[in-house]
Amino acid sequence: RKEVEQDPGPFNVPEGATVAFNCTYSNSASQSFFWYRQDCRKEPKLLMSVYSSGNEDGRFTAQLNRASQYISLLIRDSKLSDSATYLCVVNRNNFNKFYFGSGTKLNVKP
Amino acid sequence: GAVVSQHPSWVICKSGTSVKIECRSLDFQATTMFWYRQFPKQSLMLMATSNEGSKATYEQGVEKDKFLINHASLTLSTLTVTSAHPEDSSFYICSATREGSYNEQFFGPGTRLTVL
Numbered sequence: 001r002k003e004v005e006q007d008p009g010p011f012n013v014p015e016g017a018t019v020a021f022n023c024t025y026s027n028s029a030s031q032s033f034f035w036y037r038q039d040c041r042k043e044p045k046l047l048m049s050v051y052s053s054g055n056e057d058g059r060f061t062a063q064l065n066r067a068s069q070y071i072s073l074l075i076r077d078s079k080l081s082d083s084a085t086y087l088c089v090v091n092r093n094n095f096n097k098f099y100f101g102s103g104t105k106l107n108v109k110p
Numbered sequence: 111g112a113v114v115s116q117h118p119s120w121v122i123c124k125s126g127t128s129v130k131i132e133c134r135s136l137d138f139q140a141t142t143m144f145w146y147r148q149f150p151k152q153s154l155m156l157m158a159t160s161n162e163g164s165k166a167t168y169e170q171g172v173e174k175d176k177f178l179i180n181h182a183s184l185t186l187s188t189l190t191v192t193s194a195h196p197e198d199s200s201f202y203i204c205s206a207t208r209e210g211s212y213n214e215q216f217f218g219p220g221t222r223l224t225v226l
Contacts, residue, residue: 032213043203043217044154087153091213096142098205098215102153 001026004090006101014109017078021104023088024070030099032091033064035073037084038103044087047073078108113137114206116218123194124226130190131221133204139184140206144215145177148201160187194225 006023013019025033033050048055050062050071061074071088088101113136123129133143142161146154158179160166166179178190187206191198201222205215 034214041201041220041222043220045217046214049213096207097156097159098144100154100156 002101003027003099004088004101006088006104008102008104010105010107012107012109013078015078015080017108018074018076019078019106020075021073021086021088021106022070023072023101023104024068025088025090025099026069027090027092028066028069030069030090030092033062033071034089034091035060035062035071036087036089038087039084047086075106078106080108080110082106083108112208112211112214112216114140114204114216114218116202116204116221118221119219120222120224122224122226125195126193128190128192129194129223130188131202131204131223133187133189133206133218135185135206135208135216138206138208140187141184141209142207143181143187144205144207145179145187145189146203146205148203148220154203157189191223194223196225199223199225 004025035047036044037047038044050064054063059076063072085103085105087103090099115134117132145157148154157172158166158168160179160181162181162184168174181187203220205217
């Protein structure tokens with residue numbers, strides 16, 4: 001079983017839509033969680049960390065459910081510039097390793 | 111702060127040659143550096159983890175004699191693809207973590223390798 005699993009999409013949504021991505025992780029010892037954004041042929045860039053209590057950054061909201069071992073990302077009022085691949089990343093601190101999901105592709109259309 | 115650079119940004123080489131890719135942390139000391147490979151439409155696959163002054167830890171299935179990693183200082187790690195073949199063509203990305211912020215990794219811009 002993969003460490004991190006994501007729905008590959010693509011999610012095709014109109015501008016202004018709300019879209020949600022989920023990600024599941026297999027190891028309950030995982031301690032840190034992140035969402036990264038990757039544009040085509042570019043390196044991943046940190047979008048936001050995911051905290052146990054959930055956190056929000058503008059139009060983006062991240063949630064963590066440790067009991068069910070999943071992480072979610074909600075994007076409100078989608079913009080064309082949100083089109084990218086969103087990567088779910090999990091870290092087990094004691095191993096200092098980061099595990100990447102395969103990414104979920106988002107296409108926001110006018 | 112926390113800028114990571116990679117050089118070269120792209121390289122084309124003939125089959126059988128070796129290619130060296132540099133990863134530098136420009137404004138911080140990197141306790142650990144990671145090397146990833148990404149094939150088209152796939153996610154990043156961790157190749158190896160390296161700490162300054164010690165041997166790199168390779169992921170299962172990654173040939174250490176083919177992908178030589180040297181982490182000579184706290185700001186520089188190099189990946190050498192030896193005897194490159196067309197199937198090694200990929201996007202190679204490094205990342206680094208810094209002391210006191212082990213949970214966050216900072217990515218280099220990547221190196222696109224094409225082997226003819």
